[in-house]
Amino acid sequence: MHLRFHSAFGKLPATLQSTLRPYIAAPDFPAILTAEQTAAIHAWLRGETALVAITVNYRPCDHCRQFMNELNSGAGLQIRLPGAEPATLADHLPDAFGPKDLGIATLLMDQINHGYQLTLTDELAQAALAAANQSYAPYSNAHSGLALAAEDGRVYAGRYAENAAFNPSLPPLQAALILFNLLGGDCMKIRRAVLAEPQSAILSQWDMTRATLAALGCHNVSRVSF
Structure with missing residues (x-):
């Protein structure tokens, strides 16, 4: 599928290794993965435990802002846009509803092990x-x-x-x-x-x-x- 809208996202993990991640869409795939989701999830799966800043070429959509609000970086996550002063997620998502409103203390990208066990050979x-x-x-x-x-x-x-x-x-x-x-x-x-x-x-x-x-x-x- 060809999309005329191009988006890219740079993440700055707590380890200070900056990477660039794209917006993903494919034929017959019933979901679109945004650049912000792609970058944050990739960092999490690769062992990063927090993000401190992102750089994105377009202002994050509401869906992405709500997704990032679940990160342990919280409202203090820095969002950098071309030609604009650095701002925080709180600036882009005022009066946000998120995990802390529901009493959740362990957040996305926090290290956790639920301890489920099965006897598996595969x-x-x-x-x-x-x-x-x-x-x-x-x-x-x-x-x-x-x-x-x-x-x-x-x-x-x-x-x-x-x-x-x-x-x-x-x-x-x-x-x-x-x-x-x-x-x-x-x-x-x-x-x-x-x-x-x-x-x-x-x-x-x-x-x-x-x-x-x-x-x-x-x-x-x-x-x-x-």
């Missing part, structure tokens, strides 16, 4: 469970993770990132696809996938995961429950 299932243990779902407690196996044998795992406003929540499949894409994988050449999620969660990633992967040509999808 490497892909183990990676999915590990991702679920580090997922962020303080509102539903529907912690989930997903691991993708590429044709070359490499494994890419993504975690659920929930949001107080819910709609900006990012499912584990989209998180895994961000990593898959940015590390050079071909999202149309996924060999196998495993989802890890609770047996009786109030929301499930299963149906959406299978449908999206089918659109990408992957039908070898399984689930482990804890």
Whole structure:
């Protein structure tokens, strides 16, 4: 799919390593990943524990602002735009509603391990469970993770990132696809996938995961429950 709107996002993690991440859209993919989401999730999956600033070539949309409001950087996250004075997320999202309004103390990008355990011998299932243990779902407690196996044998795992406003929540499949894409994988050449999620969660990633992967040509999808 060709889009005439081009967006890019530079993130400054707490480790001071600056990187550039794009807006992602693809044919038959039922979701669009914004540059801001892509960069923040990529940093999280690569082990960063906070962002201190972002640089983006267009003012972040309301969806992105609400998504970033879940980060542990909070309202103090610096947002830099071309030709404008640096501002904070609070300047772009006044009177914000977020996790602190709901009494949530552990925020997105904080280090966490939920401690779920299963006896698994499959490497892909183990990676999915590990991702679920580090997922962020303080509102539903529907912690989930997903691991993708590429044709070359490499494994890419993504975690659920929930949001107080819910709609900006990012499912584990989209998180895994961000990593898959940015590390050079071909999202149309996924060999196998495993989802890890609770047996009786109030929301499930299963149906959406299978449908999206089918659109990408992957039908070898399984689930482990804890």
